[in-house]
Amino acid sequence: MSAFSDALSVTASGLEAQARRLVHVSENIANTDTPGYRRKTVPFELGREDAHGVQRVAVGRVTLDRGALPRIFDPAHPLAGEDGYYEGSGVDLIVEIADAREAQRSYEANLKMFEQTRDMSQALMDLLRR
Template identity: 60%
Template structure:
């Protein structure tokens, strides 16, 4: 029974990590047009004592901000440019799909462990 609960814990930690990743992707997409916004990134690591999936602290993508030409914008400099964000919607959508697929894989693992536990209980009842 311990192995089944361990597999449930691993699947649940993976689902939580992917959900957090998806939250940051959503924030990035929502702020794609915010001037000076740096994309948020989150990584994954295994916890030393349990081996469960944990997210690393959020850090900002330090790649160059896009230069936007809009002379009417109050943020524009003398040449009519201001710093946009470094969010690329294509990358964010790809990250969102990857996070969703990873979440689904962990959910299937969780469901499989639940079904195995249920089958075990049915066998024990007989």
């Protein structure tokens, strides 16, 4: 039965990682028009091995995109300098939507694996009861 619990814990870690990714993607989308905002990214890493040698998905440190922020010309904006420019947001809405879809599909795949493992475990228990 440890193989079932190992599979459940690996898929659960995948679910948690994708959920954390979706949180940061939604924060990025919410700040698309915030001047000076830098896009957040979350790397995935291999977690520590447990007693059975199983590695789970771990979420790394949140990093900010260090790319150049777009300069926007709007002399009436309160953040504009003497030249009329201010720094816009470093978020590209198309990229964030693509990341959200990828995270959603990965979450759904992990959830499907979790459900299948649970169903297989239940079927095994039913067989053992007979």
